[in-house]
Amino acid sequence: MVLRIRPSMIGLSSYVAGRKVPGAALLAGNECPYGLLPAVAAWLARAAPAAFRYPDMACGTLVQALAAQHGVTAEQIAVGAGSTEVCGQLLHTVVDPGDEVIFGWRSFEAYPLLTAVAGGVAVPVPLHGDTLDLDAMLASVTSRTRLIFVCNPNNPTGTAVGADNLQRFLAAVSDDILVVLDEAYREYAEPALVTDASDLIGKRPNVVVLRTFSKAYALAGLRVGYCLGAAALIRQVRKAQIPFSVGTLAQDAAVAALGEAAEVTRRVRLTVAERDRVTARLRGFGYDVPQSQANFVWLPLGPDSKGFADECLAGGVVIRPFPDEGVRVTVGLPEENDLFLELAEKLR
Ligand SMILES: *Cc1c(COP(=O)(O)O)cnc(C)c1O
Numbered sequence: 329m330v331l332r333i334r335p336s337m338i339g340l341s342s343y344v345a346g347r348k349v350p351g352a353a354l355l356a357g358n359e360c361p362y363g364l365l366p367a368v369a370a371w372l373a374r375a376a377p378a379a380f381r382y383p384d385m386a387c388g389t390l391v392q393a394l395a396a397q398h399g400v401t402a403e404q405i406a407v408g409a410g411s412t413e414v415c416g417q418l419l420h421t422v423v424d425p426g427d428e429v430i431f432g433w434r435s436f437e438a439y440p441l442l443t444a445v446a447g448g449v450a451v452p453v454p455l456h457g458d459t460l461d462l463d464a465m466l467a468s469v470t471s472r473t474r475l476i477f478v479c480n481p482n483n484p485t486g487t488a489v490g491a492d493n494l495q496r497f498l499a500a501v502s503d504d505i506l507v508v509l510d511e512a513y514r515e516y517a518e519p520a521l522v523t524d525a526s527d528l529i530g531k532r533p534n535v536v537v538l539r540t541f542s543k544a545y546a547l548a549g550l551r552v553g554y555c556l557g558a559a560a561l562i563r564q565v566r567k568a569q570i571p572f573s574v575g576t577l578a579q580d581a582a583v584a585a586l587g588e589a590a591e592v593t594r595r596v597r598l599t600v601a602e603r604d605r606v607t608a609r610l611r612g613f614g615y616d617v618p619q620s621q622a623n624f625v626w627l628p629l630g631p632d633s634k635g636f637a638d639e640c641l642a643g644g645v646v647i648r649p650f651p652d653e654g655v656r657v658t659v660g661l662p663e664e665n666d667l668f669l670e671l672a673e674k675l676r
Contacts, residue, residue: 336444341437341440341441342441343437344437345357346358346646346648346658347641347646348646349646351644352641352644352646353644353645353660353661353667353668354646354658355624355645355646355647355658355660355664355668356646356647356648356658357648357658358513358543358622358623358624358656358658359542359543359658360544360546360623361599361659361660361661361664362546362661363546364546365545365591365592366588367587367591368546368547368581368584368588370584371580371581371584372577372580372581375576375577378576378577378580379575379576379577381576382572383574383575383576383578384576384579385571387407387574387579388402389580389583390407390552390579390582390583391405391407391554393582393586394407394586397586398525398556399526400525400526400529400556401559403562404556404557404562405554405555405556405562406554406555406557406562406569407552407553407554407574408552408554408569408570408573408574409552409553409570409574409578410542410551410552410553411510411512411539411540411553411554411555412438412553413551413553413569413570414538414553414555414565415438415477415538416442416446417565417566417569418475418506418508418536418538418555418565418568419442419443419445419446420568421506421561421565421567421568422474422506423443423446423448423474423475424474425448426447426472427447427448427449427473427474428448428450428451428470428472428473429443429448429449429450429473429474429475429477430451430453430465430468430473430475430476430477431452431453431465431476431477431478431479432452432453432454432455432461432477432478432479432482433452433453433454433455434455434484434485434650434653435460435477435479435482435483435484436477436479436483436510439477439479440452448474448475449472451468451473453465455485457618458482458485458486458487458626459485459487459489459618460478460482460487460489462478462489462493462494462496465478465497466497466500469501469505473505474505474506475506475507476501476505476506476507476508477508477510478507478508478509478510479510480494480509480510480511480514480521480522481513481516481517481522481620481622483512483513483624484624484626484648484650484654484656485618485620486513486618486619486620486621486622486624486626486656487618487619487620488517488518488521488522489521490520490521491521491522491523494509498528498532498535503534505534506534506536506561507534508536508555509523509528509535509536509537509538511525511537511539512539512540512543513543513544513621513622513623515543515544515592515596516543516596516599516600516603516621516622517621517622518621521621525556526556529556529557533560533561536555536556536557536565537555537556537557538553538554538555539553539554539555540553540554541553541581543623544592544595544596544623545582545585545592546585546595547578547581550575550577550578550581551574551575551578552574552579552581552582599623599659602659602660602665603620603622603624603659605665606657606659606665606668606669607619607625610625610627610669610672613672613673614676615672616628623658623659624657624658624659625656625657625659626654626655626656626657627654627657628653629654629655630652630654631652633649633650633651633652633653633654633655634651634652636649636655636675637649637655640655640668640671640672640675643667643670643671645667645668647668
């Protein structure tokens with residue numbers, strides 16, 4: 329007898345993580361290049377001895393701090409080991425086998441994986457150029473649709489849909505469908521292009537806003553993310569969290585990071601300035617680069633994508649190719665960006 333594997337798993341592609349090549353500029357993971365926030369580093373050193381105990385399963389201190397930050401109640405927040413885990417929790421909360429999950433494509437590669445793991449049917453909707461096609465996503469809704477991911481700004485293309493477009497979209501979606509606004513990169517976007525989460529979830533109980541500590545808060549290695557939503561929904565979403573998935577140090581570090589707002593803002597400004605410098609230089613070389621609202625840029629190189637990424641790797645810069653579509657390049661330190669720009673100029 330042969331072990332039976334679910335057919336929906338066999339057909340899935342695995343998540344491709346950014347490679348860690350010693351000595352190279354690592355511009356494939358959309359991480360913050362400036363290292364741990366100073367208060368976080370100090371706190372981790374002090375907090376380490378507590379790690380022999382199980383963490384606070386409810387993440388009480390962190391949830392309180394987030395509630396204060398967003399002007400919501402603790403009952404409106406669910407946490408997970410990165411917002412990737414929270415995506416899974418949301419799917420497990422609303423998707424039964426065979427139910428449909430809509431997302432733009434290409435977008436965050438965890439969406440199709442987590443959808444299949446949850447037993448759902450992925451409905452990828454092609455982008456319009458480099459931007460989510462909200463109208464086409466609406467047109468893809470059927471009686472089986474249970475959840476729609478809206479990645480804004482979109483990974484890997486970096487583009488954002490404006491607030492007006494988003495509001496029109498949300499007004500048109502039936503309120504028995506969960507809309508997940510994934511705002512992993514919201515700190516890097518023009519404020520007019522992202523939501524006021526607390527206002528939004530107060531008005532629309534079928535909408536949740538997903539946030540992470542992995543990008544602007546420089547905590548990708550500790551795994552903390554969360555969503556904001558209506559209390560009745562959040563109560564169910566919390567049941568789908570893997571018990572104790574957010575470790576003690578991760579919780580403490582996230583609380584410490586929330587206290588470093590000024591430093592986070594300073595770093596975000598540096599990254600946005602570098603992003604716009606890199607974009608302008610690349611356009612100057614003749615590359616087509618959509619306006620990014622995130623901490624990375626997208627070069628739609630089509631069939632040249634893999635070769636371009638291989639050449640960059642040989643030149644000491646790790647970027648993320650999506651074969652036959654494009655490459656995504658994280659905005660790093662100025663000297664890392666310069667190294668990438670040198671290679672990009674040569675490869676033109
Ligand atoms: C990086 C990213 C996340 C966050 O991932 P974590 O699990 O919190 O590290 C979520 N959504 C998108 C679109 C991302 O690019």
